[in-house]
Amino acid sequence: MKRALITVFTVLIGVLVVGGSVLAISWFDQEPSAIKVTPAGTMKTPQGELPHVKVDLSIFPNTSAEYPGPTGPANTVLANNGVLQSEGWPFYWPSTSFTLPAHTAVTVTVHQYDGSSTVWNPYWAKVHGTVGGKAKYDGKELSEIKPSDVAHTFTIHQYAETDQDSLFVSVPMLAVPSNAKNEANGYPKPQVIEFTFVTGGPGEYVWNCEDPCGDMYRNLGGVMQARGWMGGRITVV
Numbered sequence: 048m049k050r051a052l053i054t055v056f057t058v059l060i061g062v063l064v065v066g067g068s069v070l071a072i073s074w075f076d077q078e079p080s081a082i083k084v085t086p087a088g089t090m091k092t093p094q095g096e097l098p099h100v101k102v103d104l105s106i107f108p109n110t111s112a113e114y115p116g117p118t119g120p121a122n123t124v125l126a127n128n129g130v131l132q133s134e135g136w137p138f139y140w141p142s143t144s145f146t147l148p149a150h151t152a153v154t155v156t157v158h159q160y161d162g163s164s165t166v167w168n169p170y171w172a173k174v175h176g177t178v179g180g181k182a183k184y185d186g187k188e189l190s191e192i193k194p195s196d197v198a199h200t201f202t203i204h205q206y207a208e209t210d211q212d213s214l215f216v217s218v219p220m221l222a223v224p225s226n227a228k229n230e231a232n233g234y235p236k237p238q239v240i241e242f243t244f245v246t247g248g249p250g251e252y253v254w255n256c257e258d259p260c261g262d263m264y265r266n267l268g269g270v271m272q273a274r275g276w277m278g279g280r281i282t283v284v
């Protein structure tokens with residue numbers, strides 16, 4: 048009887064430890080809540096007239112009271128090379144997670160407040176995978192910018208092995224000039240970047256920044272590998 052009780056106790060403790068760990072990990076790995084897309088009627092595209100949605104994003108060079116950035120503990124630690132403090136690193140706002148409708152034209156407008164850090168590969172200074180192969184930079188249509196003018200990129204990747212529809216989009220985010228003065232909100236006047244791409248069928252995609260804006264190896268660590276900062280998840284439904 049005693050032995051049976053001890054066994055039950057041991058199993059119970061095991062369940063608590065494992066269950067607690069799973070809860071802790073999922074809490075530490077929490078993502079910011081997904082960005083809402085705004086329906087915008089239909090749009091004429093090379094694939095015909097399609098439903099149209101809009102997404103608004105910002106890129107801030109550092110956190111502030113108004114834009115606190117991603118506050119999940121795992122993100123904070125990752126983004127600061129193990130040091131618990133969240134200021135001084137750039138991030139996409141208000142989130143890095145989206146759910147997008149399938150077979151839809153998606154127009155993304157980005158308010159970009161950060162300075163430049165030259166891309167290692169000029170490929171990332173070019174626009175890939177958008178409607179017309181271009182993006183609008185403060186109203187001007189361009190298919191590439193100077194590698195030294197890139198602040199960040201918005202790059203959606205396809206998984207290497209999958210049977211879902213291909214989706215590869217990469218747009219360089221134009222930097223604000225290095226001598227730009229901060230306005231009342233503590234940030235310089237942003238560059239406004241706009242581009243449209245077309246989703247295929249349902250699938251799971253990841254996106255991230257390809258500009259070396261983080262720390263550690265070749266500045267590709269820290270925020271560069273942290274969801275909620277410079278990368279996220281796109282679900283097409």
Ligand SMILES: [Cu+2]
Nearest residue numbers: 199256260277
């Ligand atoms: Cu970046």
